Amino acid sequence: MTQTTIGIIGGGQLGRMLAMAAARLNFRTMILEPQADCPAAQVANRQIVASYTDPSALAELARSCDIITYEFENVPVEAAHKLAEERPVFPPAKALEVAQDRLTEKQFLNGVGIPTADFRAVDNQDGLVAALADFGGQGVLKTRRMGYDGKGQKVFRAGDAADGAFAELGGVPLILESFVPFEREVSVIAARGTDGSIVCFDVAENVHRNGILHTSTVPARITPTTEQAARAAADKLLSGLGYVGVIGIEFFVLPDGSLIANEIAPRVHNSGHWTEAACVVSQFEQHIRAVAGLPLGATERHSDCVMTNLIGNDIADVPAWLSRTNTLVHLYGKTEARPGRKMGHVTELK
């Protein structure tokens, strides 16, 4: 019986949790990550210590692995294409292309019938001024590429000066998104198998702090109609992308209960961490099942719950969390608690 090896590009906490889920299903794992002794490598069979674009590292990954996946959406698309010549790479490179550029992402979402905020491409300072005028002087200006956890963003309220803002965000292609008068934020974690089957975990309600996810609560305070709309959007998106694996889709919920897609993450997602505590099959196992061509797992939750991220010095709260009943504590093996750094999470069953 030969074991299948799954290559994982990226060695952070998502890769770590994927590696443990893979191990429980008898897969071996190999992590490609420039930082030695990274969180994922600590629980994986092997690590290639190299950059995500190193040609010989990519060749070694393709040679050593049967299937290749990734834990973050900024994997270079060229690397994914190159690997895909040798081995199955899931999710497909198309998902990376769409998710890496906020403009492409919104255009793709609209193209498959999923509403987003109104938006304008902003390629220079004049374009910014024109776009702001379209939106009554307000909106969120974001870099099209490489933004995450609230980084690379600037908020404009009516009357704010636009002077120098294009340069301030690095002089790179930007997108201005109109404000969405949302009531709450929710997300759905969905999966599509190699056979085209699609399943969704229950919708979570998310609260962000300083642009970083703070809590995910399940169930979300939404109507069955809204829940159904989130699932329907996941169906359209995953089918449209020919997707394989787990995806996270974040939405704004409007006062009338309708949904506006905010962004997608073609990977396991922080707002799905609760599944490890409240479902038999976690999002991590679901992703491994999907990319390995196994049947997708059931998504029913056995308990209501709240997942709370431990960011930076929140790690000091661990002793208190460990003393709480019904609380699963999950830490990431990171030695340095920098501000804004995700150190772990806790999920309290209700």
Add this chain to the structure above:
Amino acid sequence: MTQTTIGIIGGGQLGRMLAMAAARLNFRTMILEPQADCPAAQVANRQIVASYTDPSALAELARSCDIITYEFENVPVEAAHKLAEERPVFPPAKALEVAQDRLTEKQFLNGVGIPTADFRAVDNQDGLVAALADFGGQGVLKTRRMGYDGKGQKVFRAGDAADGAFAELGGVPLILESFVPFEREVSVIAARGTDGSIVCFDVAENVHRNGILHTSTVPARITPTTEQAARAAADKLLSGLGYVGVIGIEFFVLPDGSLIANEIAPRVHNSGHWTEAACVVSQFEQHIRAVAGLPLGATERHSDCVMTNLIGNDIADVPAWLSRTNTLVHLYGKTEARPGRKMGHVTELK
């Protein structure tokens, strides 16, 4: 923030599950195991490939780890004593001494007020004949040391000849145990912290096949009085041993509901695997919490369940198990499915 390293002696599936539980609590793990690339090492930070008695390997383990524990009860007691001179070793060596010898074990259990089957030490063929005569010609003859999963045992029914039986079991010290007319088998998984606090998971009902655990079902079909008796026995045993860590205690349930202790395992136990699916804190995390001096976790189960072992070729049933709702599949990373070998387990929530 320096991470604490936990040394684990033994690299099988129990060490593997301990290592993953340790990782989730930010501990690093180092496995001592002669078989390279063993199940535990695949998910641990490091492995020392050496025998459990290799002096330089033990010295390295003590030097590299902050706390040392083990995943099987046949760790040489001398090794445990030697390590304990350098580092905390939990469970204490006393537990190994008691558990490694069926005679010592029964004497210790009786000494703390826990009933066992009647027994006789058997040191030669004449002793066997005399002991059988005491028990009406029947009973179970077992090696005092190194037996597990039904190995090193011989059953005598009334009228069976004893000729040559002492030699047949290797000419080593034996014990004859009287038959217990039991109605069912149950076990309790208990834990004692460094502060002396003791908690128990719910009692599981166990079914064995060919001397190997086949299923554990929770709840067991026992009365609250019997459940309480199992917990009380765990209290006596753990206090009596000055124990730290998780222990498994197997009992026979008599028709009147009273309990006879069968054997103890000073480690996480196969009949506690269900806890990873039905409790927030698994027996593996509980053991790590205990040996690391963290508060013990709550033991309430959120679901009823049945754990089924996958032995040898049962591994072929995995595709079917993966398609079942509410079933957690957990495999051990073993490449060769030998008869009687534990390859994985599944827990179905009810």
